[in-house]
Amino acid sequence: MKKDADMTRYTPAEIEARWQKVWSGNDVFKAVRSADKPKYYVLEMFPYPSGRIHMGHVRNYTMGDVIARYKMATGHNVLHPMGWDAFGMPAENAAMAIGGHPKDWTYGNIADMRDQMKPLGLSIDWSREFATCDPEYYGQQQALFLDFLQAGLVYRKNAVVNWDPVDMTVLANEQVENGRGWRSGALVERRELTQWFFKISDHSEELLDALDTLENWPSKVRLMQENWIGKSRGLQFAFESINAPDGHEKIEVYTTRPDTLLGASFVGISPDHPLAKALERDNPDVAAFCTECRKGGTTEEAIETAEKLGYDTGIRVRHPFDTAHELPVYIANFILMDYGTGAIFGCPAHDQRDFEFATKYGLPIIATYLPSKEADETLTEAYVPAKTEKVFYNRGFAGSAHQTGLEAIDAAIDFCEANGIGQGVTKYRLRDWGLSRQRYWGCPIPVVHCDACGVVPEKKQNLPIELPYDVSFDVPGNPLDRHPTWRDCACPSCGKPAQRETDTMDTFVDSSWYFARFTAPRAATPTNMEDAQYWMNVDQYIGGIEHAILHLLYSRFFARAMHICGHLPASASEPFDALFTQGMVTHEIYMTRDDNDRPVYHLPEDITWTESGARLGADGPLVEVVPSAKMSKSKKNVVDPVNIISAFGADTARWFVLSDSPPERDVEWTASGAEAAFKHLSRVWNMSEKIAGMSGAGEGDEDLLRAMHACIQDVTLGVESFGFNAAIAKLYAFTATLQKSKAGAAAQREAILTLAKLMSPMTPHLSEDIWARHGQEGLITTSPWPVADEAMLVSDTITMPIQVNGKRRAEITVPADMSNEDVEKTALADAAVIRTLDGATPKKIIVVPGRIVNVVV
RNA sequence: GCCCGCGUGGUGGAAUGGUAGACACAGGAGACUUAAAAUCUCCAGGCAGAAAUGCCGUGCCGGUUCGAGUCCGGCCGCGGGUACCA
Numbered sequence: 029m030k031k032d033a034d035m036t037r038y039t040p041a042e043i044e045a046r047w048q049k050v051w052s053g054n055d056v057f058k059a060v061r062s063a064d065k066p067k068y069y070v071l072e073m074f075p076y077p078s079g080r081i082h083m084g085h086v087r088n089y090t091m092g093d094v095i096a097r098y099k100m101a102t103g104h105n106v107l108h109p110m111g112w113d114a115f116g117m118p119a120e121n122a123a124m125a126i127g128g129h130p131k132d133w134t135y136g137n138i139a140d141m142r143d144q145m146k147p148l149g150l151s152i153d154w155s156r157e158f159a160t161c162d163p164e165y166y167g168q169q170q171a172l173f174l175d176f177l178q179a180g181l182v183y184r185k186n187a188v189v190n191w192d193p194v195d196m197t198v199l200a201n202e203q204v205e206n207g208r209g210w211r212s213g214a215l216v217e218r219r220e221l222t223q224w225f226f227k228i229s230d231h232s233e234e235l236l237d238a239l240d241t242l243e244n245w246p247s248k249v250r251l252m253q254e255n256w257i258g259k260s261r262g263l264q265f266a267f268e269s270i271n272a273p274d275g276h277e278k279i280e281v282y283t284t285r286p287d288t289l290l291g292a293s294f295v296g297i298s299p300d301h302p303l304a305k306a307l308e309r310d311n312p313d314v315a316a317f318c319t320e321c322r323k324g325g326t327t328e329e330a331i332e333t334a335e336k337l338g339y340d341t342g343i344r345v346r347h348p349f350d351t352a353h354e355l356p357v358y359i360a361n362f363i364l365m366d367y368g369t370g371a372i373f374g375c376p377a378h379d380q381r382d383f384e385f386a387t388k389y390g391l392p393i394i395a396t397y398l399p400s401k402e403a404d405e406t407l408t409e410a411y412v413p414a415k416t417e418k419v420f421y422n423r424g425f426a427g428s429a430h431q432t433g434l435e436a437i438d439a440a441i442d443f444c445e446a447n448g449i450g451q452g453v454t455k456y457r458l459r460d461w462g463l464s465r466q467r468y469w470g471c472p473i474p475v476v477h478c479d480a481c482g483v484v485p486e487k488k489q490n491l492p493i494e495l496p497y498d499v500s501f502d503v504p505g506n507p508l509d510r511h512p513t514w515r516d517c518a519c520p521s522c523g524k525p526a527q528r529e530t531d532t533m534d535t536f537v538d539s540s541w542y543f544a545r546f547t548a549p550r551a552a553t554p555t556n557m558e559d560a561q562y563w564m565n566v567d568q569y570i571g572g573i574e575h576a577i578l579h580l581l582y583s584r585f586f587a588r589a590m591h592i593c594g595h596l597p598a599s600a601s602e603p604f605d606a607l608f609t610q611g612m613v614t615h616e617i618y619m620t621r622d623d624n625d626r627p628v629y630h631l632p633e634d635i636t637w638t639e640s641g642a643r644l645g646a647d648g649p650l651v652e653v654v655p656s657a658k659m660s661k662s663k664k665n666v667v668d669p670v671n672i673i674s675a676f677g678a679d680t681a682r683w684f685v686l687s688d689s690p691p692e693r694d695v696e697w698t699a700s701g702a703e704a705a706f707k708h709l710s711r712v713w714n715m716s717e718k719i720a721g722m723s724g725a726g727e728g729d730e731d732l733l734r735a736m737h738a739c740i741q742d743v744t745l746g747v748e749s750f751g752f753n754a755a756i757a758k759l760y761a762f763t764a765t766l767q768k769s770k771a772g773a774a775a776q777r778e779a780i781l782t783l784a785k786l787m788s789p790m791t792p793h794l795s796e797d798i799w800a801r802h803g804q805e806g807l808i809t810t811s812p813w814p815v816a817d818e819a820m821l822v823s824d825t826i827t828m829p830i831q832v833n834g835k836r837r838a839e840i841t842v843p844a845d846m847s848n849e850d851v852e853k854t855a856l857a858d859a860a861v862i863r864t865l866d867g868a869t870p871k872k873i874i875v876v877p878g879r880i881v882n883v884v885v
Numbered sequence: 886g887c888c889c890g891c892g893u894g895g896u897g898g899a900a901u902g903g904u905a906g907a908c909a910c911a912g913g914a915g916a917c918u919u920a921a922a923a924u925c926u927c928c929a930g931g932c933a934g935a936a937a938u939g940c941c942g943u944g945c946c947g948g949u950u951c952g953a954g955u956c957c958g959g960c961c962g963c964g965g966g967u968a969c970c971a
Contacts, residue, residue: 073971075971076970076971078971113971116970116971117969117970117971118970118971189969190969198969199969200969200970201967201968201969201970202969202970202971203969203970204969248889248890249889251888251889252888252889252890252965252966255887255888255889256888256966256967256968258888326968326969327967327968327969328886328887328967328968329886329887329966329967331886332886332887332967333886333887334886362886366968380886381886458968459968461968462968462969464969465969466969467969534969535969535970535971536968536969536971539971572965572971573889573890573964573965573966574965574966574971575966575971576889576890576965576966577888577889577966577967577968578966578967578968578971579971581968611891611964611965612964612965614964687897687908687909688897688898688909688910689897689898690898690899693891693898694890694891694964694965695897701896701897701909701910701911703910704909704910704911705909707923707924708909711924753897753898753899753908753909754898754899754900754907754908756908756909757898757899757907757908757909758907758908759908760908760909761907761908827904828904829903829904830904831903831904831951831952833951833952834903834950834951834952834953835952836904839904871951872951873951874903874951874952876903876952879903879904880903880904880952881903882903882951882952883951884951884952
């Protein structure tokens with residue numbers, strides 16, 4: 029005979045497939061404009077189609093799904109779309125490494141990832157799906173580019189790139205390892221190319237000021253953006269040179285510390301400064317030095333951490349305060365041409381970098397301020413106090429002798445302006461956004477180069493300018509450059525033979541407006557104003573903290589630029605009302621080395637832990653274990669969630685990924701615990717079956733319902749504050765309470781249905797099934813969220829800990845409305861308190877109503 | 886280098902300035918079972934103690950406070966970003 033338990037087991041595979049079919053059959057998640065309900069737009073940062081989803085994706089999309097489903101239950105018209113950030117380098121790398129075509133590779137990956145994602149049961153409106161490599165999308169992006177060009181938001185200028193002199197190609201920063209090209213191994217050089225730029229710097233002030241309005245963004249992200257934009261007030265002035273070549277009689281410098289002018293001991297110019305370039309032409313020594321400076325990659329990190337190199341040009345300049353005081357002019361490798369004027373004065377006493385430079389080249393170190401009047405002027409390192417700290421100016425020239433750096437800077441600017449030595453100016457660290465990429469797999473920049481007309485925008489009716497399919501990756505470089513026919517075209521202006529721009533756009537462009545496109549993904553223009561008006565802004569944006577600066581800043585700029593060109597309403601200038609930055613899912617990295625000592629990475633599933641360490645396979649070679657880092661395909665430290673889903677179901681994966689760690693924190697992936705989550709969901713399902721068969725009255729109905737209302741309250745607050753792990757802990761606790769309860773059938777039934785509803789954002793399939801098996805009407809997905817009854821949340825008595833001198837010594841239970849005086853008396857009458865006091869008289873008694881009592885002796 | 890975070894038991898973590906360790910994993914003991922699995926019950930920060938209880942304890946050092954994991958200052962370690970990885 030078959031046992032009942034066998035017939036009514038929790039079978040997620042069957043349950044999940046069934047309910048997903050019901051949802052999609054009823055178009056439950058299709059977003060349609062409606063005036064009946066408030067709209068709510070939930071968006072998770074869309075994925076790069078690497079081919080496999082990993083636990084970071086599951087975490088990201090599950091969080092968004094919880095919000096989307098919760099908002100649906102609280103009466104909102106929800107838009108929850110999904111797409112693919114599909115252009116980028118890995119597709120070309122794959123084509124080079126394993127053959128094939130970036131397009132086929134990418135669309136194949138998208139199909140695979142969609143297949144892996146759909147079983148998660150996400151509440152996504154798949155009818156809005158698109159990939160940024162769809163010509164329909166990037167054609168609209170080209171239209172935006174043309175509008176931006178017309179509006180003066182785009183221009184061309186020279187900029188430096190990483191140049192591999194062996195492969196003769198431009199390298200991405202990621203392709204430079206220890207200053208060498210990743211394929212050729214050649215020392216990388218910095219080389220100038222003419223490139224397209226967005227004028228984001230024109231919007232520096234606005235992008236900075238508007239940060240204050242982003243109340244629902246994490247303050248750390250706002251702070252990072254503020255520092256990135258880097259507004260500073262300083263002094264710009266010129267040193268007069270004594271013996272510089274013609275045309276370089278004055279050297280303009282910018283400083284944020286004009287108060288240290290009397291501590292100047294040298295002038296430094298960038299190797300890319302016009303003066304350096306002029307000297308380079310005539311002097312082979314200078315040329316050799318500048319060539320040396322241009323070695324290495326373009327990253328700020330590489331430049332800042334490189335050994336400080338200087339070259340004394342022999343040129344001398346006069347100090348603006350004292351024409352007899354001459355300073356040497358050095359070319360220095362750590363000075364950026366992009367910031368300020370590309371020239372500085374060095375004050376070694378108050379800048380560690382200048383200090384090291386001065387020590388190396390035997391330049392004077394002159395303190396201009398000290399901690400106090402008595403302090404020693406001889407410094408062993410740069411003295412760099414906070415600008416808000418009061419110091420003693422031993423070489424001050426403006427303001428009082430005792431003042432803060434900020435006061436001194438203002439006084440120095442005033443003094444200099446009054447004496448005709450330069451002007452106070454505001455500058456920003458933020459540079460214009462270079463969007464040109466010398467690569468195939470990106471959105472073509474829709475312009476044509478004509479010998480007669482110069483740079484000519486493509487006509488909008490010719491869009492999209494589609495990428496040619498017939499390209500090869502057998503030689504390094506951009507295949508568009510050597511394509512036989514694609515490059516040749518007719519000038520849109522004069523019709524004569526001309527050439528297409530072969531640079532494509534930075535993939536950050538693709539991701540800077542996709543959120544707007546989701547509001548009308550099939551529109552024949554970049555957006556549709558009515559849809560944009562209705563759905564924008566994104567009410568809740570969710571994604572990784574690694575995008576805190578670039579992606580979010582570029583998107584904020586794009587929303588403004590799109591408004592200027594009439595593609596978004598002014599109200600969407602800040603496109604993301606609320607931002608949540610989740611932590612990353614990390615994992616150890618397993619590495620061996622090839623014959624050339626280059627790293628080779630291995631998947632966690634290929635590693636076996638033995639007594640002697642981690643090995644590749646059961647008895648393969650030992651592998652190096654590199655500490656945890658963000659899961660990334662290139663490092664192969666990715667864990668495949670598909671195994672967990674097929675073993676335990678999507679609800680288990682969703683429940684587990686939310687339950688174990690706070691969403692904003694990084695989490696080191698471990699597979700243990702997924703099974704426990706499955707057991708818990710089975711327990712809930714079994715309990716539901718048991719309750720479905722119950723009848724009659726019982727004991728403790730009120731206690732059960734009080735616990736239920738407390739749970740409603742806690743889970744609601746938890747979901748609204750992204751405290752998913754804490755909300756789940758409350759659900760565990762309430763499940764235990766319900767399991768032990770002896771309450772009657774009606775109360776238990778109310779409790780299990782409420783539990784199912786509270787769990788439904790996390791475990792939608794299980795909840796749907798419980799709902800149906802209890803004969804409820806309709807879908808739990810579209811049913812309303814429960815509301816906690818205030819009257820059921822208050823209790824008659826409270827338990828208060830009693831501290832003596834801040835240490836917990838006792839606990840008393842008192843009526844909730846007891847006066848402070850009576851609480852004090854009760855506390856002092858407690859046996860443990862009397863024992864601890866040991867006859868001492870309390871000096872002070874602090875009663876925090878409802879919380880704690882502290883007796884101070 | 887610079888900017889921004891984070892650091893709590895064996896593990897993941899909880900804690901509006903108010904009982905540190907909720908909830909869970911791994912572990913231990915027990916019940917049920919011929920046995921195992923499954924399920925259920927209980928224990929569990931460290932040290933001392935039979936226990937009651939006491940002392941110590943949130944990376945380290947110092948400060949503010951009646952009271953600090955939480956706020957402030959200084960270190961150490963780890964992570965993210967650093968403008969061409971996405």
